[in-house]
Amino acid sequence: MIHPWVPSANEDDRKYMLKKIGVRTPLDLYRDVPSKLLLDKPPKIGFGKSLSEFEIRRIVESYLRKNKVFLDPPPFMGGGLCFHVVPAAVKYIISRGEFYTAYTPYQPEINQGLLQALFEYQSLIADLFEMDVVNASMYDMSTAVAEAFLMAVRVTKKKKILVPATMHPEHLSVAKTWLFGKGIKIEQISFNSETGEINLMELERKLQSNDVAAVYIENPSSLGFIERNVEAISDLAHKHGALFIAGVDPLSLGLIKPPGRYNADIAVAEGQSLGLGLNYGGPLLGIFAVKWDRRLIRQMPGRLIGLTQTVDGKERGFVMILQTREQHIKREKATSNITTNEALMAIAAAVYLSLLGREGIRKISRIIWLRSHYAAKRLSEIGVRAPYFNNEFFKEFVAVFPVPYRKIHRALLEKNILGGLPLDKWCPWIGPNAALFCVTEAHSMRDIDLLVDVLNEIIGRVK
Amino acid sequence: MIHPWVPSANEDDRKYMLKKIGVRTPLDLYRDVPSKLLLDKPPKIGFGKSLSEFEIRRIVESYLRKNKVFLDPPPFMGGGLCFHVVPAAVKYIISRGEFYTAYTPYQPEINQGLLQALFEYQSLIADLFEMDVVNASMYDMSTAVAEAFLMAVRVTKKKKILVPATMHPEHLSVAKTWLFGKGIKIEQISFNSETGEINLMELERKLQSNDVAAVYIENPSSLGFIERNVEAISDLAHKHGALFIAGVDPLSLGLIKPPGRYNADIAVAEGQSLGLGLNYGGPLLGIFAVKWDRRLIRQMPGRLIGLTQTVDGKERGFVMILQTREQHIKREKATSNITTNEALMAIAAAVYLSLLGREGIRKISRIIWLRSHYAAKRLSEIGVRAPYFNNEFFKEFVAVFPVPYRKIHRALLEKNILGGLPLDKWCPWIGPNAALFCVTEAHSMRDIDLLVDVLNEIIGRVK
Amino acid sequence: MVEGWRQARWREPLIYELNSVKAKRIGFIIPYADEEEKLVKIVGKPEEKLGTMYRDTPPELPSLSEVEVVRHYVRLTQMSYGVDVGPVPLGSCTMKFNPKICEELASDPRLVNLHPYQDEDTVQGLLEMLYLLERWLAELTGMDRCSLQPPAGAAGELAGALMIKKYHLDRGENRDEMLVPDSAHGTNPASAAMAGFKVVRIPTSEKGTIDLEALRSAVSERTAGLMLTNPNTLGVFEEDILEVAKIVHDVGGLLYYDGANLNAIMGIVRPGDMGFDIVHLNIHKTFAAPHGGGGPGAGVVCAKGELVDYLPRPLIEFDGRKYYWDYTCKKCIGRIRAYYGNIIPLVKAFIYIAMLGPEGLREAALQSVINTNYFIALLKDVQDYALPFDPQRPRKHEVVYTAEPLKKATGVTAEDVAKALLDHGLHAPTIYFPPIVNEALMIEFTESEPRENIEFYAKTLKEIAKMSHESPQRIKSCPHNTSVGRLDMRYANHPKTVTPTYRVYRRRVKGEKLVL
Amino acid sequence: MVEGWRQARWREPLIYELNSVKAKRIGFIIPYADEEEKLVKIVGKPEEKLGTMYRDTPPELPSLSEVEVVRHYVRLTQMSYGVDVGPVPLGSCTMKFNPKICEELASDPRLVNLHPYQDEDTVQGLLEMLYLLERWLAELTGMDRCSLQPPAGAAGELAGALMIKKYHLDRGENRDEMLVPDSAHGTNPASAAMAGFKVVRIPTSEKGTIDLEALRSAVSERTAGLMLTNPNTLGVFEEDILEVAKIVHDVGGLLYYDGANLNAIMGIVRPGDMGFDIVHLNIHKTFAAPHGGGGPGAGVVCAKGELVDYLPRPLIEFDGRKYYWDYTCKKCIGRIRAYYGNIIPLVKAFIYIAMLGPEGLREAALQSVINTNYFIALLKDVQDYALPFDPQRPRKHEVVYTAEPLKKATGVTAEDVAKALLDHGLHAPTIYFPPIVNEALMIEFTESEPRENIEFYAKTLKEIAKMSHESPQRIKSCPHNTSVGRLDMRYANHPKTVTPTYRVYRRRVKGEKLVL
Numbered sequence A, B: 001m002i003h004p005w006v007p008s009a010n011e012d013d014r015k016y017m018l019k020k021i022g023v024r025t026p027l028d029l030y031r032d033v034p035s036k037l038l039l040d041k042p043p044k045i046g047f048g049k050s051l052s053e054f055e056i057r058r059i060v061e062s063y064l065r066k067n068k069v070f071l072d073p074p075p076f077m078g079g080g081l082c083f084h085v086v087p088a089a090v091k092y093i094i095s096r097g098e099f100y101t102a103y104t105p106y107q108p109e110i111n112q113g114l115l116q117a118l119f120e121y122q123s124l125i126a127d128l129f130e131m132d133v134v135n136a137s138m139y140d141m142s143t144a145v146a147e148a149f150l151m152a153v154r155v156t157k158k159k160k161i162l163v164p165a166t167m168h169p170e171h172l173s174v175a176k177t178w179l180f181g182k183g184i185k186i187e188q189i190s191f192n193s194e195t196g197e198i199n200l201m202e203l204e205r206k207l208q209s210n211d212v213a214a215v216y217i218e219n220p221s222s223l224g225f226i227e228r229n230v231e232a233i234s235d236l237a238h239k240h241g242a243l244f245i246a247g248v249d250p251l252s253l254g255l256i257k258p259p260g261r262y263n264a265d266i267a268v269a270e271g272q273s274l275g276l277g278l279n280y281g282g283p284l285l286g287i288f289a290v291k292w293d294r295r296l297i298r299q300m301p302g303r304l305i306g307l308t309q310t311v312d313g314k315e316r317g318f319v320m321i322l323q324t325r326e327q328h329i330k331r332e333k334a335t336s337n338i339t340t341n342e343a344l345m346a347i348a349a350a351v352y353l354s355l356l357g358r359e360g361i362r363k364i365s366r367i368i369w370l371r372s373h374y375a376a377k378r379l380s381e382i383g384v385r386a387p388y389f390n391n392e393f394f395k396e397f398v399a400v401f402p403v404p405y406r407k408i409h410r411a412l413l414e415k416n417i418l419g420g421l422p423l424d425k426w427c428p429w430i431g432p433n434a435a436l437f438c439v440t441e442a443h444s445m446r447d448i449d450l451l452v453d454v455l456n457e458i459i460g461r462v463k
Numbered sequence C, D: 001m002v003e004g005w006r007q008a009r010w011r012e013p014l015i016y017e018l019n020s021v022k023a024k025r026i027g028f029i030i031p032y033a034d035e036e037e038k039l040v041k042i043v044g045k046p047e048e049k050l051g052t053m054y055r056d057t058p059p060e061l062p063s064l065s066e067v068e069v070v071r072h073y074v075r076l077t078q079m080s081y082g083v084d085v086g087p088v089p090l091g092s093c094t095m096k097f098n099p100k101i102c103e104e105l106a107s108d109p110r111l112v113n114l115h116p117y118q119d120e121d122t123v124q125g126l127l128e129m130l131y132l133l134e135r136w137l138a139e140l141t142g143m144d145r146c147s148l149q150p151p152a153g154a155a156g157e158l159a160g161a162l163m164i165k166k167y168h169l170d171r172g173e174n175r176d177e178m179l180v181p182d183s184a185h186g187t188n189p190a191s192a193a194m195a196g197f198k199v200v201r202i203p204t205s206e207k208g209t210i211d212l213e214a215l216r217s218a219v220s221e222r223t224a225g226l227m228l229t230n231p232n233t234l235g236v237f238e239e240d241i242l243e244v245a246k247i248v249h250d251v252g253g254l255l256y257y258d259g260a261n262l263n264a265i266m267g268i269v270r271p272g273d274m275g276f277d278i279v280h281l282n283i284h285k286t287f288a289a290p291h292g293g294g295g296p297g298a299g300v301v302c303a304k305g306e307l308v309d310y311l312p313r314p315l316i317e318f319d320g321r322k323y324y325w326d327y328t329c330k331k332c333i334g335r336i337r338a339y340y341g342n343i344i345p346l347v348k349a350f351i352y353i354a355m356l357g358p359e360g361l362r363e364a365a366l367q368s369v370i371n372t373n374y375f376i377a378l379l380k381d382v383q384d385y386a387l388p389f390d391p392q393r394p395r396k397h398e399v400v401y402t403a404e405p406l407k408k409a410t411g412v413t414a415e416d417v418a419k420a421l422l423d424h425g426l427h428a429p430t431i432y433f434p435p436i437v438n439e440a441l442m443i444e445f446t447e448s449e450p451r452e453n454i455e456f457y458a459k460t461l462k463e464i465a466k467m468s469h470e471s472p473q474r475i476k477s478c479p480h481n482t483s484v485g486r487l488d489m490r491y492a493n494h495p496k497t498v499t500p501t502y503r504v505y506r507r508r509v510k511g512e513k514l515v516l
């Protein structure tokens, strides 16, 4: 068998190499494997034979044809990930082989480009968040949240985490999984049923016991509303020796106060909106930032890139820093087990933020705010309660329909529109009539008007 | 207006730059333009305003949706261009910015990579053709043919060209256009109606006058059959002081004798099959090769890359050579007006041929031969005359149906099959029932069987 | 590969430093920006509505055109080095060629534009691919089912460790010890610790495999399980694996297989047949999904028998008509991350496996082992690099040398050797790992390295050794041909100079004393 | 842009030299190769059927894996330099940024997989784009119709020259003289000659524009036409253009506009309004389709009035319901190439124009002119580079300097300056063109060059001048920082050493005396 990806698997090379090694057949190199373990036939995988590029292209094409992509209009579905525009330049850069075929830059001198790009990612996020230190990525926001909780426990030596009852349910479930082994408890704080905001009284009460490692809030929340009492929450947490952790939406930060401003100790976020695509939920990008505080920095999970100089002091350079926190050095004492992360996605985010820039970030935040408010307003005109909460919101919002939403959703699909996320399972307390809509920079007024018109027609029909 | 592609078109930069120049407004720099010529309103182009990436993406998507791509099965249409497989690695390499955003490598020291790649293209084609010198591309085969004719006239100082009556009609029409200004005549030689091959007697007769600059043949011909008398034609041409020019199919040359072997002076070809894609007919790649002969080389059109060394003699390098043939130096005395060519397509061909290699080229030629013969055989089983000519053929062949082909063609389209090229207009003498089919490495036996089954059904229905 | 290599050097400013004049440039146009005014008229100004939550000063981002941004990052790529550029024989990393067809197909809009919550009947094509992939991975590992959810190997390990934890708890046993050989990858103990286990270190015998006696004396009713890599990180196959499995199972422990790197054995032996209960795989190693300079990867976790119930949910299912996500979770550990996994790399693995096919996968495995042993044969007579742990034994997909003899003789360390390799346009091996080998050089060529490059690598290592004897200082001053010279790790990590972001840099420049 | 640049250097072997052992490697799998045997059984062996036409020895191609091929060409790219890497201010070349969105959309399978002969109703989307593009280009040039067929500017010129030829012939006039200014691009006289014209050279006046007196005395009843670029290659606008047009038209000649570079005037003035009858455009210059290291481009040719009938066919048409190719050719010159043109670059131009929009195109034009004049302002006090032809006049999209003062003072030539620029990571300008300027440095920044780079370019040119005075030899030995040093053009072109292919190289190595 000769194969394009296995250069020396041809007769000539094989023979020569085996001779040099001093064995007769490749399987002689497996002589230490218990013979009863050796398989006597090839595995039942693939399509029973090797395939050429063209064959697989046609096979994959036959699968892809069965997927339905919504572009006209773009998806209105929320739930932590929304449809955002991906600039062509981002894809172009991360398609460069020197980046995507590289390993973790263990040899900094030969990988300065990669390191600088990651340092820039850290720096751009730091400025966007007004936090000082950012790692070069967690897997996604859910695991960033989990790692933040674990870190809070390490820093404070306490074993309880308080989170809002409106927290993103998948994030909550991931955090529970990650905390399960260490026996850390997560408690939910109820919310103001009008605004969605966290119940400050309950929060304060739960903090009294002084066994809380961290208070976590989402801003905007997974249901889109803004948590306005951030300063108060921050103060409360700190007063009781807990860390204050904020989950934010990076694209909101051209408009909304960044976590650094309300004294968050740790800020986490999902970076998918920064030029990554939806990817059916992965890869994503877990953003993780802390303020300048040695207690915090020393306990950070994940990779950090830092600025340095050559040993002769003459040139600038970039290297991985504070590696003594990491598993390959500290093993069971490491601050996390993470090693492979989402570096390339971090670079995508860096390219995206560089393209957006100081002007662009303000503009995009603002336009998302405007469009999502426009959509809510238009929906409310046709008898939909949108937004459900009486509060400011950003990008996502809950809409409550006069009839069960799932029916409406299917009717929208038939019109090639991907509507909001049905909330009956995601957020059961809210009932079967609710959906989580997301409106971004990608939705023109025409798209929104189209949605509203079609919805109006459907509601009329279904009612 | 601020725009991503016009960095300094912002207030700050503009003001600063205009001040330094010493003018008030940009239009002051047009003070020498007759004022009545200056437009008073913006041009009526585009969609009336500037568009974001996402807007144009949606617009283009709405157009692309109206195009129909045939992949399952791949197109069976011939006519000079056929559907061939494009390896992903080819696309990957020619998508590298250092190549595709470069200009002609006028400064060789900073563009060694591009020059080496083009030198390799020339070399790979030279070995495939067994010709010695290859230029770094003509626009397409039709213009390569035209340039070959013009070159033959320069070399021989004669003014007539003989071509087969079965010559690719578009190539013929292009050659006529290009030769029109210089008053050069093209005469067609009739063919053996059984085999399609050129009428040797007529050829010899026409050569007698000794005013023929070149004899041109296609091998395989535009109708797919093989011109087997190449040695005889070559000898005849040379005997009468004419050049012998062969048009070939690069992918046939793993199996079929190359033009260098039958003493062609110039060989031309269409390089589209070498990893370029169909591109709706452009860009393509005009291949142009000559044997080692100073008369010929000095009269070649187009760019040539050569091997050289650094001035200190220590290192190898590549530069453009024999530039004194070209327009930027020789102006009206140049061997051609060509400057922009199809360099990137030449690189694609080089990558393709490198991937294919010594083993691959034999295999692919063979499999194309086998598949096209299989298709012809299967068609003949259902009452189609295929191949029409009683002769060997490669890849393309004429099939004559019991009923007018256009009807069949439309019926095939309805089944999502792009059938052969209707020959009624392309090659009128052959009548309305004929079509030019092309079967390549991309057509599995199943594809061919499907075609035959559907055709069988259609013929039954239409008859 | 020829002498005289020199990496591109751009002395590229930070992206912040590019727009020297702070002019208002943009690299990205907001869609339908002309609607902004109209929208404001209808819904009002966010600045006013947001009150105290309004951000009054814009983030300190650079302002650049698309031209500048593209050039900047293109230049940075030229100062990076991946498999597309040359050999990256980092041991334990399995740096194989990333086929371009996988990249092309997996970037199709009909994949990257799918919302994870879109209705299952609109993503049947993707789900079918994932379903097949899961079946194939189960077949290759000898496991019953796999969860595609873990985003990387370490997350797969954490999932596995938590599964073990929960399995025992569900049986009413509070087993709190996880056995981990001292040769194990750092993520093994780290994951075990994250799952709340006490890590018990098992030494390696002189044979290069787990010390059976030590293992026997370590196991007890506190033993939750053993995490093992086989072939282990020394590239040595644990020949006593059946005995190892018995020892652990006999005390009621479970066997966890770190299958980050299945490269040597795919299609040849299966962890399931060796007695393992749980396996994780690194899609970005064995199955050619790219490493992306550190990620993303995908870390599928598989299980056998009862343990299947504990796999992270959802699992991909097929009811004969329709592919769907099965969220049923009676005993499962829950989710290990949001949504379903790193789908794009998974699709690349699907393509990779399908294209190689049954024979091809096996051939790739064999070739990776041939490459390793060919390299060993080439280095046979070199004294400066020694092969610890039974040099007679064939290695599998990788091999670990020690540069201790060289260091003793010349003072040149494994790190110096690494830097000297860089100077020849070659990426260095993994160094100082596994920790049980001093001055370790851990080398893994994978099947995609052509013979010539293995020969050049061996030759270069020999030359470096020779040069180390002649002029150790010359080696210690390497690298010279990379885009920068050797970098100062002390400065980088020093509490007074450590600079993790440009923001910290600016704060320092402004006079703040930021000490770690 | 910072000092200290150094280009990557790989000393990369030729692709032929990579597989040192001539092992049978492949980089590409033939589809459905497993059918081969079955096919042979059914249709026989080609070797037998082909008789004397069978190729009995395989072509001498290399044998390589995909891994080796990809690395080889990736490395070669690192030794190349395009707009994605830095400024390429080659005058007359209009090296503007190639937007990534154009590349992405124009590589869609629904474009690149279309067969040119597929039925028109299956390509309506593409035809609509081409139709719109044609309308826009006609509007920008002030012409009535355009043919999208010419694959490049020169082919557009040839088409135009042939149109002029045929137009006169159809009117019974055998006009055989084409007037071409001495500042014209080389393709103009070359194209005219290919169309069978005698080329009459018109000198340039001291103002830098066509010499009106000379023109007047050159025109006659033999004058077929005048080929003019405006702004001309000196970057100077032909202010007397209306007079020029009159002179030529008055004798019955036609006006041909070389619109290779419309960059300075798009949306500001139109060739049609100036009196031109035929225009060609370079899609790969003005409309941002990439140059591809030499091509492909696209060279649309447009015409006004009667001349429309002469345009190459087919033209794109719309009948109110359907887009189609109109092959009607009563007077037309025929086809200038096969099929319809270079469609992919044309689609890029469609996207580029649509995205910039009416205002944007105009702004781009203005900025290109500002950039040129800003650069001139920066070089104002430098004696070593002089501005020939009325230095007070603003230039448009480009400017031509002469390095004659520098050469006189130091011996350093335009070529030396070019090589010295390379050493700073900057691409050189066009040199020794137009031929009427000695030691010419022809510089065109285009609108996509940021201000900082123009400043750095000017600064570097000044430093080179300074260094030339101090140490001319240092400049003459440049470049040092490129992947190779200065190359020997004599060796390259010498009859005994000229080596255009590896085949010739091999033949020489085998002892053949190949002399040119």
Ligand SMILES: Cc1ncc(COP(=O)(O)O)c(C=O)c1O
Pocket (backbone or CB within 6 Å): A338, A339, A340, C092, C093, C152, C153, C154, C155, C185, C187, C188, C229, C233, C258, C260, C261, C282, C297, C299
């Ligand atoms: C043996 C081994 N186990 C586990 C891992 C961890 O995998 P990941 O980096 O995907 O988290 C790695 C790779 O880093 C490894 O080599």
Ligand SMILES: Cc1ncc(COP(=O)(O)O)c(C=O)c1O
Pocket (backbone or CB within 6 Å): B338, B339, B340, D092, D093, D152, D153, D154, D155, D185, D187, D188, D229, D233, D258, D260, D261, D282, D297, D299
């Ligand atoms: C002024 C001018 N005319 C004509 C041409 C020829 O165009 P092309 O290179 O596309 O053939 C060029 C570019 O080379 C040019 O700059």
